[in-house]
Amino acid sequence: MWSASNTFAQKIRLSLVTYLAATLGVVAAIHYASKGSTVLTVAALFLLVLAIASGFMAMTGRAQAVFKCALIAALAGLLLLVIYTHLILLIEPYWALLFLPAVYMLLAGWRAGAAVLMYGAALAPATLIDSLQNYDMSFVGLLGAYVVLAVTILTLEFGRGEEVSVRSTDPHEQMLANETSSRQAAEQKLVQALAEQETANKKLEQLTKIDEATISSIGEAVLILGEDGLIGRANVSAGRILGVNQTDLKGRVITEYLEFWTESGDKKLLEAELVIGKAIEHRSIVEEIYKVVRPDTSYFYAQMTASPLVVGGAVFGVVLVARDVTDEVNLDKAKSDFVSIASHQLRTPLSTINWYLEMVLEGQFGEVGGEMKEFIEEAYGASQRMGSLIDSLLNVSRIDAGVFSITPKLASLRAVIDSVVLDLDHRIKEKSTKVELDLQQEADNVVIDSRLMSIVFLNLISNAVKYSPPNSSVVVKVFKEGEGLKITVKDEGMGIPVEQQGQIFKKLFRAKNAVKSEPDGTGLGLYIVRSIILALGGSIEFESTQGEGTIFSIYIPPQEEKARAGARELSDKAGV
């Protein structure tokens, strides 16, 4: 109660000062207007504006700003009168006397200094009126101003005077006086603190309103959940997107109204399997796509992002943002389905060609020999390569469409490489290539997508064998580097011409010497390899000297055991 009344008194004082400044402004404006001086009328109006501004700031509680403003107003008034009265200040010595204590008070940091200075300034029009003698209106206005000013100064100075006047020689009384003085100082501080608190509260209230308006205007569904999974807040879009009344969501668990399925729609998820629980558990942002079934049984695909609310190391909730990605998911499915159907359609006639040629070569319809057999074998080989080419194109389409999946699982890279080497056995033996494997223990147990790595090794090792002379060596190394894996494939082959080294990862590009040596390549293998490595977050580089050989170096960062959203796997039959 005490603080409230005190703040009120302070406001009264501020209002009085403002009133004074405003009065000066009005009077001066009327006076100069009647004298026909435009410049000075404008200056007086400026004084008036400053006074009104200080009044406004007094009401909004910015005390310091009020005093600054009132001070500027008073100085402006003084300057105005000094100019108008032809430097009357210099010929009226008592002015200077009044200014001295005012300046002293200002330097000492006393708030009342400003008011005293204004008092001095207010005396200037008195002098002016004395000298002009015929401006009754100005006189009445200024007289009122003097009275107000005197009251203001008295009010401002009252407390201070009281503090000073109670000094006594009695130690008890002095102690009491000191205590009183400290208490008053503390009370003053408290009042100030409470005023600041009030201002801060208002600001906070305003910020909260801005926050609420911002969350409401977001197009995505935004839900704020407690650690217990109960919804604390939901924005308007949440109600619209989820098909549940916004107010009904509060205090409920999200699975009470909605069903969450995997993106493929084959598994219904429990509450604990959603991003919310994962975000709390891992204390990190988790993002997944779900098929969400609304209460009215309609469904949509939602990209759900859960961010844990961590304060001082403790998780006390989750911000859940759900974006409707139905169009994107459908487009991805359409792209992926198109590629699958196209691939199926291309493979179907190929199966007939393969099987028929195979039966002819087996002698199912009579013995085949000589040039005829040779020609049919060529056709059969070409048909096999066509199959491989279709797989490569299928992979490239999926890479370009961004619809291939990454499924890192605990696997043996050694087993992957062994299988690739076995697949290439015929070609390796044909060229008497020596394939050396130098695999560290890390290769036996690593979280990685073994299907994708199989494509990588198949392309790199088959290239190494294909573009190397007979009896040469190919060395495959896998070792740990930092947290990730380093893989190198080194050959003693023809190398890549320096001028073409910048292009070897381009789709369909084939180096001149490679085309000459192996006309059947597709130019897709290294493009696919690089795309896979980049998708895994890794990097690939090479060093090559023409006529000496090439070494490809791959770095793969540690992989998390989870699937990247993607509708289709890449085919590992491609690239041979």
Place this chain on the structure above:
Amino acid sequence: MNDKKILIIDDDERLLRAYEVKLSGMGAVVQTESDGNKALGAVKEFAPDLVVLDVLLPEKNGWDILKELKDDMYFRDIPVVMVSNIGSDDKEVEAEDAGAAAYLVKSDTPLANLSEIITEILSKNS
């Protein structure tokens, strides 16, 4: 493969001919069916030792036929080899889960390999 009865369900007439020539040549009794809707009737009528079943069939797909066979107490023990030109590890696992004996990608599997796999399955079941 002597006198083993094999039912081939595929909508590609050219491939049906290849199956027939190859498997008959190996001593099997082969019957073919290109209409998915008639597949179950053909199984009842022919009572095969093994079924080769294409996945993509018009009207009724191979997965549905496989499910019907595996749900039927009289037919559930007949081994089914699923064939398709849609290839992926997922499909192999899916086929195994659905009770198929094997899943093969036609364009990647020489007819000789297919015949070997069929022979192996039949010898296991005999």
